[in-house]
Amino acid sequence: MNWRAIRAIVRKDLKVVFQNKGVSVPLIVVPTIILIALPALAAFAPALQGVPGTPFAGLDTFLQQMPPALQAQLAGYSESQAMVVLVLVYLLAPMYLILPLMVASVIAADSFAGEKERKTLEALLYTPTTDRELFLAKLLSAWLPAVGVAWAGFLLYTTTANLAAWPTMGRILLPNAMWIALAGWLAPAVAGLGLGFTVVISARAQSFQEAYQLGAVVVVPILALVIGQAAGVLYFQVGLVFGIGLLFWAADAVLLWFGGRIFRRSELAARL
Amino acid sequence: MERKPVIVVQDLTRRFGEVVAVDHLTLEVVPGEIFGFLGHNGAGKTTTVRLLNGILTPHGGTARVLGLDPVHDGPALRRRTGVLTENPSLDERLTGRENLSLYADLYGVPPGEVPRRTEELLQFFELADRADQKVGTYSKGMKQRLALARALVHEPELIFLDEPTAGLDPVAARHVHTLIARMGHEQQRTVLLCTHNLVEAQKLCHRVAVLEHGRLIALGTPTDLARQWVRSHRLELEVAPDSLPMAQAVLQTRWGISNPLLENETLILTGVARETIPDLVASLVTAGVRIYRLTPQEPTLEDVYFALHGEDRAPGPPPLGILHAGPDTKGRKR
Numbered sequence: 001m002n003w004r005a006i007r008a009i010v011r012k013d014l015k016v017v018f019q020n021k022g023v024s025v026p027l028i029v030v031p032t033i034i035l036i037a038l039p040a041l042a043a044f045a046p047a048l049q050g051v052p053g054t055p056f057a058g059l060d061t062f063l064q065q066m067p068p069a070l071q072a073q074l075a076g077y078s079e080s081q082a083m084v085v086l087v088l089v090y091l092l093a094p095m096y097l098i099l100p101l102m103v104a105s106v107i108a109a110d111s112f113a114g115e116k117e118r119k120t121l122e123a124l125l126y127t128p129t130t131d132r133e134l135f136l137a138k139l140l141s142a143w144l145p146a147v148g149v150a151w152a153g154f155l156l157y158t159t160t161a162n163l164a165a166w167p168t169m170g171r172i173l174l175p176n177a178m179w180i181a182l183a184g185w186l187a188p189a190v191a192g193l194g195l196g197f198t199v200v201i202s203a204r205a206q207s208f209q210e211a212y213q214l215g216a217v218v219v220v221p222i223l224a225l226v227i228g229q230a231a232g233v234l235y236f237q238v239g240l241v242f243g244i245g246l247l248f249w250a251a252d253a254v255l256l257w258f259g260g261r262i263f264r265r266s267e268l269a270a271r272l
Numbered sequence: 273m274e275r276k277p278v279i280v281v282q283d284l285t286r287r288f289g290e291v292v293a294v295d296h297l298t299l300e301v302v303p304g305e306i307f308g309f310l311g312h313n314g315a316g317k318t319t320t321v322r323l324l325n326g327i328l329t330p331h332g333g334t335a336r337v338l339g340l341d342p343v344h345d346g347p348a349l350r351r352r353t354g355v356l357t358e359n360p361s362l363d364e365r366l367t368g369r370e371n372l373s374l375y376a377d378l379y380g381v382p383p384g385e386v387p388r389r390t391e392e393l394l395q396f397f398e399l400a401d402r403a404d405q406k407v408g409t410y411s412k413g414m415k416q417r418l419a420l421a422r423a424l425v426h427e428p429e430l431i432f433l434d435e436p437t438a439g440l441d442p443v444a445a446r447h448v449h450t451l452i453a454r455m456g457h458e459q460q461r462t463v464l465l466c467t468h469n470l471v472e473a474q475k476l477c478h479r480v481a482v483l484e485h486g487r488l489i490a491l492g493t494p495t496d497l498a499r500q501w502v503r504s505h506r507l508e509l510e511v512a513p514d515s516l517p518m519a520q521a522v523l524q525t526r527w528g529i530s531n532p533l534l535e536n537e538t539l540i541l542t543g544v545a546r547e548t549i550p551d552l553v554a555s556l557v558t559a560g561v562r563i564y565r566l567t568p569q570e571p572t573l574e575d576v577y578f579a580l581h582g583e584d585r586a587p588g589p590p591p592l593g594i595l596h597a598g599p600d601t602k603g604r605k606r
């Protein structure tokens with residue numbers, strides 16, 4: 001492996017990728033909503049309690065739909081505390097996963113399809129890198145920042161969530177074991193999912209926009225988790241996070257194996 | 273000097289669907305040579321460059337470049353070749369300097385040498401004052417020069433230049449010509465030059481290959497090709513004014529040239545075979561025509577090109593056994 005070449009490509013990709021508005025705008029907006037706005041709202045949750053028309057109006061009935069194990073977790077709390085814990089610890093947990101997913105997809109779209117669109121791919125193909133080195137460099141260009149953003153986001157979320165919860169809880173809420181597993185184990189796998197999916201799509205897509213839009217489909221499994229939890233089908237706990245992580249890592253492996261097969265110089269050159 | 277060929281190509285073939293982009297191409301390029309690839313749009317020049325660098329796989333035939341097989345030794349081969357792509361293929365979001373140092377890293381230029389090497393190239397290509405601006409702000413010519421600098425950043429032994437002067441102004445083009453000539457003649461590097469520009473090919477190339485629909489239709493030095501293919505010359509004949517009617521009569525009766533063009537008191541004769549010039553002169557002199565000047569125009573590569581591609585291909589001796597040469601009756605552009 002020619003690590004110097006790989007480093008050079010990753011460094012260059014990271015330097016230029018944020019100059020693409022299609023990359024930088026969602027990278028500012030989405031984390032702001034998920035990491036700051038949504039958890040901050042939880043601070044107002046107790047005030048909204050019982051207000052008709054808000055999701056918090058019928059908390060009792062909502063809680064009753066939750067799996068018994070989750071109800072047991074919330075048993076010792078007052079109603080407003082239960083609500084804060086439910087939102088900050090559980091309901092927002094799958095939303096957090098959108099972060100690594102989005103960062104990986106957007107950067108991969110720029111790095112794979114965008115390279116072709118900007119016609120910078122050809123010179124890269126003429127370099128003495130092997131197909132595998134080029135592929136690995138491109139993967140790292142998207143995966144490293146996605147994991148970086150996920151981890152920085154984890155710290156930021158922990159801070160905002162604790163601040164928002166303090167008036168109600170009077171104690172530090174996060175991180176707990178589940179959130180550590182979420183950030184440490186599942187988030188990198190989710191980044192890999194967005195990445196692998198976009199890589200496969202980018203082989204056909206002619207432009208950044210096209211790859212980005214098609215790549216958005218990969219958010220479906222994450223939305224399924226959000227809805228699944230809200231509907232009481234599952235709830236985020238260490239075991240589940242670990243299990244989903246295994247599943248996603250396996251999906252990553254399949255997608256990247258497939259992506260590596262189509263990322264062949266001669267195939268790419270034939271589409272220049 | 274070692275004369276072992278740098279490029280040996282045998283029956284190289286590549287298709288894209290129905291189109292045969294390169295069709296049983298066979299040729300050799302020797303070290304230190306500036307070798308031209310000439311051909312219309314779509315003749316297969318760019319595809320050949322891609323095949324020879326192992327970024328496209330051939331559907332048939334073999335190639336050896338610097339003793340390596342492009343299909344299997346691609347990375348090792350590409351370390352020693354430099355390619356100026358048809359499209360500059362620069363990252364417009366990086367500065368000129370960043371583009372160069374990125375490729376210096378990719379081509380394995382020793383890290384300690386990268387700053388000096390990039391600076392030298394920026395100076396040489398007169399980009400130093402704009403080196404730290406984004407390439408997106410450069411003019412076409414500046415981009416072309418930067419791409420050329422990038423192709424040379426690792427001092428390759430074998431250089432592929434795909435239309436290096438396309439879109440350059442005459443001054444910049446001349447600059448690039450000087451550079452190419454120097455690479456070939458002084459530094460003994462081998463250059464493979466794809467071009468439509470016949471003047472450029474004539475000026476720079478030791479040998480040229482003319483491609484048509486992926487096939488090699490002629491190969492040789494520009495002079496040889498001219499001898500082989502351009503079988504009729506343009507002659508300028510200036511005679512004393514009182515001899516003019518006599519000259520015209522002789523040309524008409526003896527040589528079948530009726531009403532030759534008269535430009536500035538000079539007769540322009542076309543379609544005269546090289547071998548007949550001595551007899552033509554003799555017959556004029558015998559008839560008492562006083563000749564001031566007879567200037568045969570040396571055929572150029574352009575003539576060859578149009579002879580090869582011309583529509584008036586009359587039967588004639590086929591020098592390469594592929595095509596027939598005919599009188600050069602059209603295509604005079606200059």
Ligand SMILES: Nc1ncnc2c1ncn2[C@@H]1O[C@H](COP(=O)(O)OP(=O)(O)OP(=O)(O)O)[C@@H](O)[C@H]1O
Pocket residue numbers: 269270271272288291292293294311312313314315316317318319320358
């Ligand atoms: N990636 C590709 N996919 C499909 N067809 C291709 C591809 N690359 C080249 N061709 C076809 O192969 C033929 C040769 O193309 P090539 O680009 O090699 O020609 P060229 O001599 O470089 O032309 P130009 O002077 O226009 O650059 C053309 O008919 C072209 O349409």
Ligand SMILES: [Mg+2]
Pocket residue numbers: 317318319358434
């Ligand atoms: Mg071309």
